[in-house]
Amino acid sequence: MDGGSGYSSVDKSRVLDVKPLRSLVPVFPSTLQAPSFVGQSTSGFSPFYPFTSPQGTPSTPDLNQQIPPAPIRSFPGEQQPHLSDVTNGGTRPHPKKSRSQNRYNSLYVADSGNGTSSDFVVGISLVxxxxGNREVVNNVLVRFDALRRRLSQIEDAKESRTGIIRRVDLKAGNILMSNGVRTNMRKRVGVAPGVEIGDIFFFRMEMCLVGLHSQSMAGIDYMIVQGDFEEQPVALSIVSSVEYDDDVEDSDVLIYSGHGGNANNKxxxxxxxxxxxxxxALERTLHWANEVRVIRGIKDNLKGKVYVYDGLYKILESWIEKGRSGCNMFKYKLVRMPGQPGAFAVWKSIQKWKEGFSSRAGLILPDLTSGSESIPVALVNDVDDERGPAHFNYFPTIKYVKSFKLVKPYFGCNCRNACLPGDPNCSCIQKNGGYIPYTANGVLVGRKPLIHECGPTCPCFPNCKNRVSQTGFKLRLEVFKTKNRGWGLRSWDPIRAGTFICEFAGEVLDKLRKDREEENDxxxxxxxxxxxxxxxNYEPGVIEEDSSHDSTEExxxxxxxxxxxxxxxxxxRFMNHSCSPNVFWQPVMYEHNTESFVHIAFFAMRHVPPLTELTYDYGMSCTYESEGNNAPSKxxxxxxxxxxxxxxxx
Structure with missing residues (x-):
């Protein structure tokens, strides 16, 4: 079994044949390497570690396994294992080189033997x-999702003809791992460098690529430590399939079910x-009192399962109880280490707000849009006594005047059903290069000079996949008071990279009016x-596509x-500026009442956890850029x- 459930009291009087784990005879792996778990390949590519191959043998050391820097603490009566004897897939690891020795690898060029163009640049040093670090982790995650989106776009086009759905996340992970686009390959107890508490993941492969949890299917990740007398497994991380409907009284406590046996499945x-x-490994970690990284799997009604990194836990207790099948299963009680920022607890609070079980602290208005949007937008201030922003008229889209009508008329498609990728008779699809610019679940595939959506007067279905930005936002947003930057915008929902957030609504100004009003606006x-x-966008070389497929992002x-x-x-209007934003803007055009207009749509640049402020780059005035410090001080x-x-x- 892959995960546990949320903490609830355990009535041990109802458990038959209860035995403490200490009374059982441990069964060690037959070899020194940690086990591998076989994953089913549905994408036409060869399985790779961690799916099929062992983590190494004495004759074939594997770089996936490295020395963990964290100490392993012994418990009374047991010999302390030597970290110098930690197995590297059954072999002693090579001494760690200094960063300066390895910086020449920062532009490592991939081997063309892996199905990748020989000019593909990894851009990640061996060190x-x-x-890893935060920058490298973000680099890996952005590149994975860019590739996954492009592969999804390709498969969506095939699916419309064949009806076969493939796991493109596994294929994207295979390609990047095979070409060195990954980090934190050095296994370790404790923190995974560059991964922050509260980070969210939509695929298990993302966690593999950044070294948070290297098992693509199994819920327990561990390594083998060589002691004085025998090898010992130590747990590194677990993925728990906790759901919102579990009876979780304390979000800092987790009751985790052991692996194997299907003991909880009738x-x-x-x-x-x-x-x-x-x-x-969990039992040994209990004795050594080492930290375990915990990833909580949470079911989201709109996005399926989302994984949130909840930080470091310690195992306090273990026991055996009967599962639903009547067979024995292991249980482990884990408690979150104090002093860590909130992660899973934030999700629990939001769920209570949504269900009306508790009110939002600092709530001023439940919906500042007054019903203009299909989803209410809360107005919240838990910082000071300000009761709201200055008055403005809420309007959900852009307001043009007649003088801004485009000279060339925009003609929509003639599709009578759904617009299909590659359809030579669909004018909207052809304007987008033959592809629908969004995946089947409405995620933007890549930045483009201009995206053409089907307009309200196109005869295709109203739920056409090419109508993402004009149907309104689907996120539960809130306007909140920041500590030092006025009002800001954030979401109660987790946001996947490429998700449409909202458009920039307002009045279109001509140049004269802009110059007159900008100083006070x-x-x-x-x-x-x-x-x-x-x-x-994705890198065409990574899947041997011609660079012409990757149109300019300008x-x-x-x-x-x-x-x-x-x-x-x-x-x-409430989104603040950031020099490291998590949102970007994209021009989108569609026809309405025989006229065509450009809209500015905002999309998530990367995965955004709930209650994280949404920001974009406001840019710099062309005047300031051209005149430097002599420009007007705006x-x-x-x-x-x-x-x-x-x-x-x-």
Missing amino acids: DRHD DKKAADQKLERGNL DYIFDTTRVYESFKW YNVAFPLIISAKNVGNVA KKNCLCGSPKCRGYFG
């Missing part, structure tokens, strides 16, 4: 592959769980500003678009707090 052939592999969006460039707005949300606007001091903060914007 950073073994020991419908499958069941057997008693054995004290071996991951179960034995803090709610200006201007496409003519200079924005920091960043890479978000925007191509038909005319300078300047929008003011000072008097009229929506929730986007720039504003930046308080984003990012390590890459440039100190100003505007």
Whole structure:
């Protein structure tokens, strides 16, 4: 069994044949390497570690296993294992080289023998592959999701013809692992460098790539430590399949079920769980009192399962009880170490708000849109006594005047059913290069100069996959008072990279009015500003595609678009600037009443945990960029707090 359930009291009087784990004879793996768990390949690619191959043998050392830097503490009466004897897949590890010795590998070029173009640049040094940091972790996750989105787009086109659904997340992980796009390969007890408490993941492969949990299927990740007399397994991390409907009184306590036997499943052939592999590792970790990384699996009604890293726990107790099948299963009680920021507890609080079991602290208005949006937007202030932002008229979309109608008319598609990728007769699809720009679940595949969506007058189905940005936002958002930057915007829901958040609503200004009002308008969006460039799309070389498939990410707005949300606007007006944003803007065009207009849509740059502030880059004035310090002083001091903060914007 892969995970446990939330903490609830255990009535041991109802458990038959209860035995303490200490009375059972441990069963060690037949070899020194940790076990491998076989995953089913459905994407036409060869399985790879950690799916099928062992973690190493004495004759074939494997770089996946390295020395853990954290100490292993012994318990009374047992010899302390020597960390110098920690097995590296059954062999002693090589001494760690200094960072300076390995920096020449920072632009390592992949071997073309892995199905990858020979000019594919990994961009991650050998040092950073073994020991990560925040920048490297973000780099790996962004590149994985970019590749996964592109593979999803390709498979969606095939599925429309074949009906076969494939696991593109496994394929994307295989490609990146095979080419060294990963980090924290050095297994360790405790913190995974660069992974922060509260980080969310939508696929198990993401956790494998950043070294948080290296098992793609099993719920217990462990390594073998060589002691004085025998090898000993030590647990590193667990993935718990905790659901919201579990009776979890204390979010800092977890009752985790052991692995194997199907002891808790009446419908499958069941057997008693054995004290071996991951179960034995948890038992040994209980005695040594070492920390275990805990990832909570949470079921989201819209997105399926989401995984949240909940930090470090310690195992306090273990016992055996009967599962639903009548067979014995192991149980472990874990308690969260104090002093860590909230993660799973935040999810529990949000769920209570949504279900009305408790009110949101600092709630001013349950819906500041007054019903203009299909989903209410809360107004919250738990910082000071301010009762709300300055008055404005809420309007959910952009307001053009007739003078801004595009010269060239935009003709929609003639599809009578659903628009299909590759359809030569669908004008909307052809304007997007032959593909629908979104995956089947509405996630943007890549940044483009301009995205063409089917408009309200297109005869295709209203739920056409090419109508994402015009159907309104689907997230439960809230406007909240920040500590030092006025009002801000965040979400109660977890946000997947590429998810549509909202559009920038307001009044379109002409150049004359813009120059007259900009000085006293803090709610200006201007496409003519200079924005920091960043890479978000996939790399064609990684799947041997021609670079022409990766169209430029530079925007191509038909005319300078300047929008003011000072008097009229929506929730986007509350998004603050950041030099390291988690949101980006994308021009989107669609036809309405025979006229065509450009809209500015915001999408998530990376996965965003609940109650994390949403920010985008406001850009810099072209005048300031061209004239430098001699330009008029319209720039504003930046308080984003990012390590890459440039100190100003505007």
